[in-house]
Amino acid sequence: MRCESLNVIPLEFHPSSAGIRAQLLERDRTFQQLTGQHFRHYNGVDTQKSVDDCNRLDRFYVNGRVVIDYKTYYQWQPDYGLKVYKECADQGDDVIFDEFLEEDLLVTSPTVRGFDSTDRRFLEFFVNNLSPIEWDETCFDQLLLDLIPKRTVQALGKGKGFVIVLHGPPGVGKTLTAECVAESVHRPLYTVAAGDLGTDRAYLETQLRRIMQMISTWRAVLLVDEADVLLERRSLHDMKRNTTASVFLRVLEYDAFTRRILVLLRYPNLTEASRRTIWSNFCDRVPAGTDITEKQLDQLAKHELNCRQIKNIVKSAESLAAFEGRKVDAAQLEGFTKVQGEFERDWMGFVDVNE
Template sequence: MAIDSDAPTMAAASDTAKKPIAKDSNTPTESEDEEIKYAKPGTLCGVHNVYQTKPDENEETSWSKDLPETIIDPAEDAESAQYALIVRNVKCYDGRKSLSIHSIVIQSEFLKTFLGKVLEGYPGITVTLERLEFTAPFKPLVHRWEDFLKAREEEELDETTKEHVDLLHKILEEELRDILARKKDLIRNGVITHSLLWTLFEPDDVVIATVGGRRNAYLFTDDAINCRTKAIILEVKFVEFDGDDFGYSDDRFEVPVFIGTTPITSLPAFPLRYHPDKESIRESLIARGKVWEQHKGYHYKQYEGTATGFLDDDKTKKFHVKSRIIIDTEAFNVFHPHKSIWVWGDLPEELTDEHRLVASSSVWGYSLRDKEWLRFHLDGTSEIQWNSAAFDSLVLPKEQENLKDLILAFAKSHSMSSFDDVVQGKGRGIIMQLSGPPGVGKTMTAESVAEVMQVPLYAMSAGDLGSEAYKVENNLKDILRMIPKWGAVLLLDEADVFMEARTSADLQRNELVSIFLRMLEYYEGILFLTTNRADEIDPAFESRIHVSLAYQNLDFTSRRHVWCQFLARSANTEVFSEEELDRLAAVELNGRQIKNMLKTAGLLAWSQKKDLNIEHVQTVLTLRKSAKPA
């Protein structure tokens, strides 16, 4: 069967196939004495139609040249186009009626104009389309049914529009009567059934949910059915910040199948309008959104509470954090790429109250104590209470007191300096080496500098970086990129393994030292290196270290000062006489040991329900002395 490109009707095509085709046209011919001859494959300019057959006993189909006997003319044509509405009906099996409406096509321009007002702002509906179609269960019309009735009664409609609206109302009222009545009755009683849950949620409804003990608001977008569990999935969006811009992020809540009715307010998420205290909730969420909006960009805060960490397999881990934190979504995305924060949509740089209402209640950043990238709850953050006396409380032997001013001067000058090396990007950092025995104030020096400058302190040890060369290099790269971005002070405690002189006997450690030296060349921040073995460091460090300070063991005067300082924080120093303080200072302890002695003595006093006194401290000192090996 060959059909020309003018595409004749199916009947004509069938007739064409039966006609002999002229031999001189290179097409098949037939006679009583010779077989049909066909043109070369693909050479005829035409269309060959085939038709799918009915399924056989195995529910399989094939293709045939013959037109199906059950073929019917299309239902929509010039005749159907005359009518205001096309209503498609299907068989109904609920026992109450024989037919139900599958869909309605709105063809009346009068109706389109009317529905444009009723459905204004309803997502996904464009009433000006030439073909405006609604499909059962007619969600937009169920959601806006009260608006439909109000507009039908109150608006001044011309005669034709009123006739068309009345016609649509009659059809919908008959079809939706049961759903609308049940919805009204359920809402009046403050409950809902699982099957009619969809009637509560209109796209862009403000819905509220309690997550992690905190109330959040979202905008409803859509619902879906979990095919396996039959639970209803409520898809929502909320305002988030990706480090550069505000936008929307998506979330979802699952409503498991339940029997009978359940209170609307007991759902995992429900429209705010059904809450009895909706106005005060709205105000409080907008107020929180304003605070959240102010936390975009970089912020240094105190935090106490739970936080969420994200593992590589998309699982989460809870942390209890009591630490200073860096809020920085941009850095979170850079250094935590497997769970980066992204948004969609175009929102203004300054949010409106409607945006603030559905803003996130979380911020993203880094816990300095836990060394973890986490999601923090906004209500767990607070302003840092700076210890302005931290640097003054640093105790050094009298002949070294002037070194404190030198250290602080170097640190402060770095923030104002624009010095650069011959090679751009090199030599911009300030590196200070602090050497000496344990407990003499090396670590506290770095802590005090950060406190006075009111900047973050990032403290780490060699163990945090690892021992394998490639891990050390990768970890250092991230840290040395991160710290200058925050203007932080970096403390590498017990850095001996990276600074010890290279030898031919330990090639692996030599590689670690070389990597560390190379990284220091391009570091742009303030770095404190502490070591207990200053005389064993590699000579190459001498040209990279700006200040090198050697701390000595605390003398009597320094120890007495330390005892007084710690006692002033934990007890009434007037309880201790001058003689008792002298006796304590006479014991050769370093600063860390003194702090631990007082902490233990304080626990002993607490267990006895007494104020801390010299007897408690003496008991701990005696225990320490008896525990020391002979």
């Protein structure tokens, strides 16, 4: 039996050993550079230990930003590889790792561990699928705020921790404001909604303290969605809501939280002119381009949609256009706008019936 026919052979006997060696060395030098905490873009399949079977790995597809952080990973995923981590830790602080030899680089791990910022879960990422983040330095240009408030938010974003209260109807730019601040300071954005973490007091407090520790560790921007729950007057008829609010405010340290409110911004409903600007902005950001006239943009702006709805319509049209191998056009956008309107009417009817 020839050596090359075996499932596993020494690298030196592989017919493409030189090329494989070069690839491994390049990957593993990247692995060395990812020690500590790093914020990267990831595009590809990643893995997580299965909840049902400890010997099986669940696979997920991720195309978004991730935080590489072994220490935090092991802190919140104690059942995944903790034995090795503890064995290393038990050797004490006197263990010194000299510079890696070339032979060491060939056998380093092809994966690193960290946190998926989009789906908010700890995963294992393949080194070859990581790349530097392309920050959107023009993000504030897309924000429909008056000049002075916009400049104020930009300036505050460069300083130390602060609180901004954003108030207004859905889809008018509140989330985009938080995204712009995160983009300008090159930090992760962590979004948490007041109603997402359940109503069990003990569980809610544990989850919140975990989130606050992660935010502090990564120096991230925290967006608390539905924050009106925390600031409104308590009701005797909704004890679960009261519990959520009281736990949030205790973990956030309410007095310190309110003292750090530096800016209060109110977002009005979108006008036809502002909707046109939003349509134009999202269409300009379609990678493959669009085939839309100024007159067609005027017509699209007449539909009473918010920013989030417009964004979703453009994304849907972009996917359809890519499938059909052509540019996004007004007919596609009008079609998805009609679907959006029909869904809204059906949904409101469903809500009315169930109430």
